[in-house]
């Protein structure tokens with residue numbers, strides 16, 4: 001079982017370059033299904049989830065070539081002749097659900113394994129399915145699979161030509177996945193679709209820009225009301241994926257915990273503005289240098305406790321909640337984090353408390369009583385961001401920390417340990 005061994009209390013300094021965004025790359029790979037010819041994606045991170053999404057596309061008989069050393073991925077969807085996303089891949093990675101909208105739009109039907117929950121919550125897809133029904137599909141569950149088909153007797157055969165119909169969709173919650181799946185489904189529907197209460201995340205805008213580069217007609221992406229006018233075909237394209245905001249936030253906290261001066265390149269302040277302003281409130285010396293570079297200096301003076309509430313973009317990102325908790329756990333006084341997006345995103349707290357933190361969970365709130373320092377211990381990664389938080393805690397702790405189950409971390413961080421080591425961290429990967 002692979003794990004990280006970290007010897008804490010090293011000072012970090014120097015430059016680190018952020019990779020392409022996982023939560024954009026996976027959607028653009030799914031959206032490539034819609035094209036009638038080859039798609040080339042640049043700045044694709046070399047991470048496990050990209051390999052899994054490539055497997056899903058190959059299961060559909062798309063041609064996929066990934067050159068990880070060049071972060072370049074080529075997808076030729078013209079050979080796709082299946083509309084079924086298999087259980088073992090959907091179970092492994094929930095984002096596989098995002099092939100549903102493209103398959104439904106292109107072939108008039110899709111069969112997808114029910115993804116099930118994960119460590120941070122139930123992760124329902126009811127909003128996706130309700131939106132498909134708004135667009136003229138019907139859904140039924142059979143043997144652990146959801147079948148969606150455009151309402152017409154022709155939809156039972158592939159390439160039936162049955163088309164979704166544009167509609168007004170009102171989302172109960174600004175779900176990112178539902179917004180993205182429905183935006184992809186609407187691209188080749190007949191007529192106009194309006195998605196109200198849409199997600200506004202920057203990765204969702206990246207997806208819209210990618211679809212537009214294929215010939216889609218999408219307006220007002222990035223607002224809570226996205227308008228899509230269906231077109232007949234979408235063509236192949238070449239597109240560069242945006243940088244990963246959550247990876248940038250992860251390195252910003254690493255620098256806040258034990259950096260002297262760390263320069264984070266390919267980090268867009270606007271995409272994580274609330275998070276950066278919160279760190280200023282804490283008293284961290286953080287500034288944007290304008291050329292998509294963020295500089296963090298660890299100040300000697302005392303840091304301030306803060307209150308944090310996670311919300312959909314542009315609110316404080318839930319994915320950085322476990323990450324900032326590590327910093328707050330060593331700031332004297334009481335900080336409070338309220339998690340409003342997922343129902344179970346405090347799994348990492350028990351592990352952090354084993355390293356000497358003093359955090360109490362009360363429903364959706366984590367009450368953090370700052371301690372002088374953390375001490376190294378063997379801990380587990382429960383999910384992607386909780387795992388990254390354990391690594392950061394190890395960097396700041398006295399002594400040695402072993403982080404196990406690191407496959408969770410390798411799903412979403414490219415060259416994580418070598419980037420940290422490049423800044424001066426004492427971290428090694430052992431199998």
Ligand code: EPZ
Pocket residue numbers: 022023026095121122123124125126127128129173174175176177178318319341342343384385412
């Ligand atoms: C995306 O998940 C991200 N994943 C998550 O990042 C991120 O935490 C999340 O958005 C919130 O920002 C990817 O982009 C691959 P949602 P997604 O649909 O799309 C409920 C990471 O660490 N909901 O906005 O699944 C749902 O249960 C991962 O990179 C429904 O109830 O998020 C959750 O409580 C973790 N019904 C909330 O909405 C639905 O049909 C947010 O879900 C859909 C969602």
